[in-house]
Amino acid sequence: MTPRNGIRPAKPLDESDRERLLSGTHHDPHALLGAHVVRGGVVFRVLRPYAESVTLLAKGLRAELHADGDGFFSALLPLRKAPEYTLQVAYEDTTVEFADPYRFLPALGDLDLHLIGEGRHEELWQALGARPMTHQGVTGTRFTLWAPNARGVRVVGDFNYWDGTASSMRSLGSSGIWELFLPGIGDGTLYKFEITRPDGTRTVRADPMARRTEAPPANASVVTESHHVWHDAEWMEQRGSRPVHEAPLSVYEVHLPSWRPGLTYRQLATQLPAYVRDLGFTHVEFMPVAEHPFGGSWGYQVTGFYAPTARMGAPDDFRHLVDALHRAGIGVIVDWVPAHFPKDDWALAEFDGRPLYEHSDPARAAHPDWGTLEFDYGRKEVRNFLVANAVYWCEEFHIDGLRVDAVASMLYLDYSREHGEWSPNEHGGRENLDAVDFLQEMNATVYRRCPGVVTIAEESTAWDGVTRATHHVGPGGFGGLGFGLKWNMGWMHDSLGYMEHEPVHRKFHHNEMTFSMVYAYSENYVLPISHDEVVHGKRALVSKMPGDWWQQRANHRAYLGFMWAHPGKQLLFMGQEFAQGAEWSEGHGPDWWLLDPSYEAEPDHRGVRDLVRELNAVYAATPALWQQDTVPEGFAWVDGGAADDNVLAFLRFDAEGAPLLAVSNFSPVVRHEYRIGVPPSVSAWAEVLNTDAARFGGGDVGTEEPLKPESVAAHGHRTSVQLTLPPLATVWLKPV
Known part of the structure; x- marks a missing residue:
């Protein structure tokens, strides 16, 4: 062929290289595609299937490349070094211009590769996946993938009509990492990786490091970068100021x-x-x-x-x-x-x-x-x-x-x-x-x-x-x-098992409510009533409770009061805060209509929700309930053996020794003048929470006036108080 304006066809590719580039199995496409200084000038080689022509554009230079078949285009130009250039590619119905992906050096650094090789890259998402960036002065996206067994990897996406022939990645040595920088690709682009397996078959995969995806059932990965401006600096600065074990966690x-x-x-x-x-x-x-x-x-x-x-x-x-x-x-x-x-x-x-x-x-x-x-x-x-x-x-x-x-x-x-x-x-x-x-x-x-x-x-x-x-x-x-x-799965299993029994049978299972304190300080615990407990036929929390509707709600409230006072942090699944009776379903979520004022039983559910609000308020304001959750000094039984009465009474203490007294009556009868031993250092006790309060849907049985201890020994204490214990209820008392 006669040279035109000094432009000559490049030396043909080796047939093996040509085939590997077309099939996407070349480990280093950048070694053949792009611009390379050779004897006599600079070789430019492009692979663009379906293109009718490819023109190289650089400062003071415009050169149409020779069509070599199968989508390859090439030229040898009499230049001493490769310029910065773009490609103008003409298709049957459109012409596009972009920087050649194969003229760029790797956009992943040696330190990244070293840390990945060591398995110690703590910011791996900064190195792998699709990352919009400016590389060698050009804006685009760097694609990187760990696939050590692959014979070849190509990027496919909506930008290349899901045909990766022109987007083969290079292997970065023994790291198993494949890399390609694609100019002009940015936020919102859909992509996947086409991988040639060791046996020569192909598979198209979503990016394991994708930071955004299509909405299921679609499964493409999406190029993304964050533009969010955070406004939580105050929260982030203070959140670690107090160890979680010594802080309220509800x-x-x-x-x-x-x-x-x-x-x-x-x-x-x-x-x-x-x-x-x-x-x-x-x-x-x-x-x-x-x-x-x-x-x-x-x-x-x-x-x-x-x-x-x-x-x-x-x-x-x-x-x-x-x-x-x-x-x-x-x-x-x-x-x-x-x-x-x-x-x-x-x-x-x-x-x-x-x-x-x-x-x-x-x-x-x-x-x-x-x-x-x-x-x-x-x-x-x-x-x-x-x-x-x-x-x-x-x-x-x-x-x-x-x-x-x-x-x-x-x-x-x-x-x-x-x-x-x-x-x-x-x-x-x-x-x-x-x-x-x-x-x-x-x-x-x-x-x-x-x-x-x-x-x-x-x-x-x-x-x-x-x-x-x-x-x-x-x-x-x-x-x-x-x-x-x-x-604390043991506490959850035992306590729910106890609550599911009719009160008349609970005395035979009393240890199920006390056993948790045998191992309470072996670990730092959360008490979970999670989604797992209200699905698959296990019934909602209130529906586990025995008795009629009033008793079910009373049991529910008493149990929550016991839970919030027990050593450990609390977790409650949505819907249980207002005594939803149906099992949870991901299809429709909580039964919010139970809180609709037009619903006849709405006060029943609102009362339980009001109790949860009160539990959290008193809990947060009472260090005795959380400050010493993980040490024995934060807890003492008053009476853990009143099985015949279905009563549990214990004290919680903060770091200064200030107590809270929690008493649960899991029997459906009122217990009048029930004597509870208390520390002699407290001159008077006042009720700060009663799950039987009328505003929570209860019968409003309780002790209104502050209680002054009497010099009557009980439960190992020299002094004691007499309480009126509501049925199926938990009461908390604090020093006045």
């Missing part, structure tokens, strides 16, 4: 999509903070908000670990909700699910053609209960993915606490497995040593990086040291797991 558990069905994050921000603040809860806990394909899983089968679910809005909309709660003085805890992930073929399962996020041993990978896959906690990159994810929610969304789901299923190799279905660890035990190491690293990292954040374990076994510091070794030879708090 949690309202919420399933966001169904609290008020149909509301967006921003609409929730106008309603939820006001409601929670009015009831006096210190925190909300959101059931999982990370993206999940099936709404019926309630978020516990996660596919997008770095993306708030798009069902209710964009990530900045979720930030707006958290910000609004903080400005209302309410902390935010989120459920976090690092125990397993679903098998959807567009998500994490066998991500690059081989087990990657899951364990390579099928017996270790398959979760026996939920039809999901367990993470390989022994792989440093997987552990890094999860540790960084915990940090991400706390730093990027200002989350104040992580409630870690299903910890027991992570800790034991034989969890839900029969003999022969699991192999012991290297010491012959059943502990999952990799999971122990992961949980310790996660907790240590979160507490180091995020002052004021608390981690909470949902752990249902007697594992030693769940809330012990990681550097303190226990009797079993393990360091503590490092959680701040642990759900």
Whole structure:
């Protein structure tokens, strides 16, 4: 061919290179595409399928490239160095101009690659995924992906009509990271990764590090960057000023999509903070908000670990909700699910053609209960993915606490497995040593990086040291797991079991209400009445109670009064604060119509809600109920053995020794002149809360006047008082 204006065709590509570029299996497309200095000038080579022509534009230069077939275009220009240039690509019906993606150096630094290789990149979301940025003076998005088993990776999206032929990524050495900077791509762009597996087949996957997704059932990842301006500086500065164990913590558990069905994050921000603040809860806990394909899983089968679910809005909309709660003085805890992930073929399962996020041993990978896959906690990159994810929610969304789901299923190799279905660890035990190491690293990292954040374990076994510091070794030879708090599943199971009995039978189960104090200080506990207790035929809290409607509500109120006085923090699931009688359903949420003034029984439900408000108010104002939750000095039985009476009486103390007396009568009869021993240091006691008060829907039985102790010994004290105990009620008394 005759050169035109010094432009000559480039040397043809090797047929093998040409084929690998077309099939998306070349590990270094940048070595062949883009601009390269060679003998005689600079070679420009472009791969643009379906293009009719490609013209190179640079300062003082315009050159039409030669069509080499199969979408390849090339030219050799008599230049000493490669200029900054753009490409003008003409298609049948349009012409577009953009900077050539293959003229850029890697947009991921050596330090990032080193930290990823070490499994210690604590801000992994800054390095992997889709990140809008300006690179070498050009605005675009850097795409990076960990896929060490892939033969090739291409970016596909709405910007290239889901055809990745022109968007092959390069492999960054032995790191397993693939990278490509695409100029002109920005916020809102849909994308996925097309991966060529080791066997040559292809799979199209959502980005494991996607920070935004399409709303399910669509599952593309979305390029995003935050523009939210936070207004919670005061909250963030003060939240760590007092250890959580020595502070009030009263949690309202919420399933966001169904609290008020149909509301967006921003609409929730106008309603939820006001409601929670009015009831006096210190925190909300959101059931999982990370993206999940099936709404019926309630978020516990996660596919997008770095993306708030798009069902209710964009990530900045979720930030707006958290910000609004903080400005209302309410902390935010989120459920976090690092125990397993679903098998959807567009998500994490066998991500690059081989087990990657899951364990390579099928017996270790398959979760026996939920039809999901367990993470390989022994792989440093997987552990890094999860540790960084915990940090991400706390730093990027200002989350104040992580409630870690299903910890027991992570800790034991034989969890839900029969003999022969699991192999012991290297010491012959059943502990999952990799999971122990992961949980310790996660907790240590979160507490180091995020002052004021608390981690909470949902752990249902007697594992030693769940809330012990990681550097303190226990009797079993393990360091503590490092959680701040642990759900007290034993208390929940025992106390609900007791309440479900008819009062006449409760004396035979009295120990179910007292046994929790045997182990109360073995861990730092939360007392949970969570969503798990009001679904799947377990009935709503008030419906568990025996008797007629009046007795059910009285039992409900008495139980809440006992719960709020018992050592430990409180958690109550939505709907239970106003005695909803039906089980919760994610399809319609709480039965708010029960609070409608036009409903005949509305005062019954409003009374229970008023009690919850009062419980939280007195609780927050009474350090004896929370200041010494985790030490024996904060509690003393007055009478834990009155089984025949169905009565429980105990004292709580603050750090200065100031007491609160709590007495629960779980019998449906009034107990007149009931003698209770009290400390002689108190000159008079006054009732500060009575769950039988008329304004709560009760019979208004109680003690109105302050009680002066009498010099009559009882329950180990020299002095005592005589109370009128309301039926099915809890009363609290404080020194006057």
